[in-house]
Amino acid sequence: MQHLPSTAxxxxxxxxxxxxxxxxxxxxxxxxxxxxxxxxxxxAALEAKTHIQRTHGGAVLTERMILxxxxxxxxxxxxxxxxxxxAEARQLVQPGQRLLLDTGTTTLExxxxxxxxxxxxxxxxxxxxxxxxxxxxxxxxxxxxxxxRRGSPDLTGPVTEHCLEMFAADLAIxxxxxxGLDGTIYNxxxxxxxxxxxxxxxxxxxxxLADHTKIGTTALARNGSLADVxxxxxxxxxxxxxxxxxxxxxVKVVTVSP
Amino acid sequence: MQHLPSTAxxxxxxxxxxxxxxxxxxxxxxxxxxxxxxxxxxxAALEAKTHIQRTHGGAVLTERMILxxxxxxxxxxxxxxxxxxxAEARQLVQPGQRLLLDTGTTTLExxxxxxxxxxxxxxxxxxxxxxxxxxxxxxxxxxxxxxxRRGSPDLTGPVTEHCLEMFAADLAIxxxxxxGLDGTIYNxxxxxxxxxxxxxxxxxxxxxLADHTKIGTTALARNGSLADVxxxxxxxxxxxxxxxxxxxxxVKVVTVSP
DNA sequence: ATGTAAATGTTAAAGAATGTTTGTTTCATA
DNA sequence: TATGAAACAAACATTCTTTAACATTTACAT
Numbered sequence: 001m002q003h004l005p006s007t008a009x010x011x012x013x014x015x016x017x018x019x020x021x022x023x024x025x026x027x028x029x030x031x032x033x034x035x036x037x038x039x040x041x042x043x044a045a046l047e048a049k050t051h052i053q054r055t056h057g058g059a060v061l062t063e064r065m066i067l068x069x070x071x072x073x074x075x076x077x078x079x080x081x082x083x084x085x086x087a088e089a090r091q092l093v094q095p096g097q098r099l100l101l102d103t104g105t106t107t108l109e110x111x112x113x114x115x116x117x118x119x120x121x122x123x124x125x126x127x128x129x130x131x132x133x134x135x136x137x138x139x140x141x142x143x144x145x146x147x148x149r150r151g152s153p154d155l156t157g158p159v160t161e162h163c164l165e166m167f168a169a170d171l172a173i174x175x176x177x178x179x180g181l182d183g184t185i186y187n188x189x190x191x192x193x194x195x196x197x198x199x200x201x202x203x204x205x206x207x208x209l210a211d212h213t214k215i216g217t218t219a220l221a222r223n224g225s226l227a228d229v230x231x232x233x234x235x236x237x238x239x240x241x242x243x244x245x246x247x248x249x250x251v252k253v254v255t256v257s258p
Numbered sequence: 259m260q261h262l263p264s265t266a267x268x269x270x271x272x273x274x275x276x277x278x279x280x281x282x283x284x285x286x287x288x289x290x291x292x293x294x295x296x297x298x299x300x301x302a303a304l305e306a307k308t309h310i311q312r313t314h315g316g317a318v319l320t321e322r323m324i325l326x327x328x329x330x331x332x333x334x335x336x337x338x339x340x341x342x343x344x345a346e347a348r349q350l351v352q353p354g355q356r357l358l359l360d361t362g363t364t365t366l367e368x369x370x371x372x373x374x375x376x377x378x379x380x381x382x383x384x385x386x387x388x389x390x391x392x393x394x395x396x397x398x399x400x401x402x403x404x405x406x407r408r409g410s411p412d413l414t415g416p417v418t419e420h421c422l423e424m425f426a427a428d429l430a431i432x433x434x435x436x437x438g439l440d441g442t443i444y445n446x447x448x449x450x451x452x453x454x455x456x457x458x459x460x461x462x463x464x465x466x467l468a469d470h471t472k473i474g475t476t477a478l479a480r481n482g483s484l485a486d487v488x489x490x491x492x493x494x495x496x497x498x499x500x501x502x503x504x505x506x507x508x509v510k511v512v513t514v515s516p
Numbered sequence: 517a518t519g520t521a522a523a524t525g526t527t528a529a530a531g532a533a534t535g536t537t538t539g540t541t542t543c544a545t546a
Numbered sequence: 547t548a549t550g551a552a553a554c555a556a557a558c559a560t561t562c563t564t565t566a567a568c569a570t571t572t573a574c575a576t
Contacts, residue, residue, distance in 0.1 A: 006523065022266030025563080035525050040564080048338050055265035056532060057563060127385075134406055143413060145403030145421040148392055155401060159421060163403040166420060264533065283553080293535050298554075314542065315553065 009034075010042045017052065017061045024058040079109075080258040081211040081235040086110040088233050088256045089173055089209055095119050097170040100199045101129050103154035103192070104175030106209045108132065114139060123167055125160050125195055127153040142167075149191070156191035164198045172203035176210045178217040181242050183226035183249045186219035193221035205230045212237035226251045267292075268300050272309055275319045282316040338516040339469040339493040344368040346491050346514045347431055347467055353377050355428040358457045359387050361412035361450070362433030364467045366390065372397060381425055383418050383453055385411040400425075407447070414449035422456045430461035434468045436475040439500055441484035441507045444477035451479035463488045470495035484509045 009032055016023050025043070029036040043059045046052050051062045086109035093099060095118040101107050103126035111129040114120060115136040122133055125144040133141050144163040146155030174196050178186035185208060187193035200206045206229050215238050226232055227249040234243075236257045243253050267290055274281050283301070287294040301317045304310045310317045344367035351357065353376035359365050361384035369387040372378060373394040380391055383402040391399050402421040404413030432454050436444035443466060445451035458464045464487050473496050484490055485507040492501075494515045501511050 021269060036563085037526080037565095038524055041524085050337065053265075057264070058266065060266045060269060130406060134408075141406045142415075142417060143401070143403055143406060145401055145413075145417070148388060148399050148401060150392075155403075157400075159400060159403070159424060162424060163417060163421060166417060294553085295536080295555090296534055299533085 006038075006042065010046055013039075013042055014046060014050065014052075022055070022058055022060040026057070028058075077105075078211050078213060081237070082106045082109050082209075084256045084258045085209050085211060085233050085235060086113055088254055089207060090114070092171060092173075092207060092231065093117065093120070094170075097121070098123065098167070100124070100164075100167070100169045100172040100203050101126070102172070102174035102196060102199060103129070106175045106211070107173060110173060110209070121169075123169060125155040127155070149189075154192070156189070156195055160195055161198055164195065164202050167202050169203040170205065172199045172206040174199060174206070174208050176208055176214060177219040179208075179210050179215050179226070179232075180218055180222075181216055181245065183246055183251070184218075185223050185225060185229075186217075187221045187223050188219040190221040193223035196223045200224065200228060207231040207233065209233050211235050212239075215239065215242050225249065264300070268304055271297075271300055272304060275310065280313065280316055280318040284315070286316075336469045336471060336493075336516075339495070339514075340364045340367050340467075342514045342516045343467050343469060343491050343493060344371055346512055347465060348372070350429060350431075350465060350489065351375065351378070352428075355379070356381065356425070358382070358422075358425070358427045358430040358461050359384070360430070360432035360454060360457060361387070364433045364469070365431060368431060368467070379427075381427060383413040385413070407449070412450075414447070414453055418449075418453050419456055422453065422460050425460050427461040428463065430457045430464040432457060432464070432466050434466055434472060435477040437466075437468050437473045437484070438476055438480075439474055439503065441504055441509075442476075443481050443483060443487075444475075445479045445481050446477040448479040451481035454481045458482065458486060465489040465491065467491050469493050470497075473497065473500050483507065 013023065013028060025036050025039045028039045032039070043052070043054055047054050047059070052059045053062045082105060085106055089110050090113045093114065098121040101111060101122050101124040103124070107126070108128050111122070111132040114122065114133060116138070117136065118138045120139045121142065122129065122139055123142045123144065124130060125146060127143070130141050130143050133139050144155055144160045146160035146163070147157040149156055176185050177188040180186065185196070187196060208226065208229050208231070212235050215234065226246050229251050231252045231254060232246060233254045233256065236255045238255060243255065247253050271281070271286060283294050283297045286297045290297070301310065301312055305312050305317070310319055340363060343364055347368050348371045351372065356379040359369060359380050359382040361382070365384070366386050369390040372380065372391060374396070375394065376396045378397045379400065380387065380397055381400045381402065382388060383404060385401070388399050388401050391397050402413055402418045404418030404421070405415040407414055434443050435446040438444065445454060466484065466487050466489070470493050473492065484504050487509050489510045489512060490504060491512045491514065494513045496513060501513065505511050
């Protein structure tokens with residue numbers, strides 16, 4: 001077999017990557033019937049031009065770009081309860097609605113349930129929510145602007161607040177870091193508290209999600225009261241006494257079992 | 259089955275975790291037909307990159323969460339040229355400045371060079387840029403709000419445009435999908451073109467980056483002219499005749515060699 | 517044809533990855 | 547908590563890969 005000109009061979013090597021994520025030098029040398037040295041030089045040339053990366057014994061594709069916004073969060077804590085709460089909140093969402101979706105692990109569980117949503121618009125300050133919904137066909141994701149908190153995948157600050165003022169949504173769904181027995185809603189971050197407060201203003205109706213461990217705990221920043229909220233969803237571990245008090249504030253309290 | 263290079267194997271192991279939360283060493287060793295010791299070393303390598311956590315008999319995903327905004331970049335030519343152009347653009351950036359950094363592969367190369375920046379503020383519609391700079395100590399990242407274009411990690415639309423109006427920056431740095439021989443700047447997306455235009459308005463000075471293959475090609479949307487730009491950086495493959503014309507428009511033309 | 521440049525092949529020494537052995541640690545459970 | 551089975555890590559042996567220098571071939575313009 002006649003040897004191909006080098007450019008053609010390199011193109012063929014390049015094609016390989018659409019079938020496999022990686023190639024081995026030994027294999028390519030056999031296949032094109034050239035020395036391994038030649039394949040090495042081909043790969044070096046391709047590496048400079050395109051998005052492959054040399055490795056020991058071959059090369060891998062780096063074309064798929066993975067943006068990593070990583071953060072440390074205990075997503076596992078009470079996950080069953082959070083899932084059940086999110087499933088209940090899912091019921092509140094109707095096709096065609098515009099949602100304001102807060103940052104947090106519970107709302108992230110809800111986001112996962114929205115991937116099959118129809119004609120939804122989700123407005124969020126959370127990169128995690130945006131990531132979860134980026135490929136959902138029936139959901140348009142609008143990310144609020146703002147400063148990325150270091151080590152935390154969400155946006156806060158004056159820009160975020162300013163962005164929020166542009167929107168009028170049907171429903172705001174939020175998490176909370178603590179719910180006082182008097183119905184005060186707490187966040188552990190002041191900037192987040194401000195954003196949450198504005199989110200409720202921008203939506204016709206609002207809904208707060210918090211598993212029972214949050215009830216009776218407080219945190220740094222208060223962002224309002226359950227009295228300003230339409231629906232509060234928690235799990236059945238919540239003390240009945242507290243729930244009665246919340247109901248008196250005018251909020252509709254829903255409990256779910258995990 | 260042919261053994262893949264070790265990096266490829268590690269990537270495949272890593273992908274396992276999206277299907278299952280944990281994997282066992284014995285299973286992996288069987289599957290890839292290598293010794294368990296090799297799998298242990300793979301896992302140790304992955305652990306060092308903080309993707310996973312070793313356990314007895316296997317590994318699990320670490321609690322650090324990774325948000326993947328993945329997209330398949332169009333096959334890229336001329337990476338070396340883009341790097342060289344980005345390196346030249348890096349020279350324009352001084353400590354303390356506020357930058358508007360556009361979306362695109364060339365500007366992304368520049369972002370990588372800014373990680374050791376001092377006291378910089380980077381305002382960007384690109385999730386890729388934000389991801390690249392999220393851990394840069396001397397750089398504050400402000401993400402513009404907006405709609406996430408499907409399959410493309412950047413923000414556009416009215417929200418983005420509105421956000422841009424909030425800022426006054428020292429320098430705007432942009433890519434381009436085409437540069438007409440008359441100096442017209444082209445983008446392949448109309449929404450991006452609008453954002454780019456506004457970015458230049460919001461900055462005192464502006465700079466456009468484009469490798470020589472872009473010169474003489476046009477695209478869907480025009481977003482202005484090099485006459486409105488302070489600096490144009492390209493590589494030495496650019497036709498001298500075109501560059502002379504650009505200079506006459508009043509833009510400072512810089513060429514670099516890859 | 518012939519010289520020149522580019523592409524390819526060859527070799528040997530250095531370097532990486534992998535396998536194997538062995539003794540130690542960890543885990544489940546009796 | 548004592549014990550056997552499984553998992554682990556260290557050290558070394560083995561195999562495969564890389565690199566760089568140099569030799570050879572090929573392509574092509576003159």
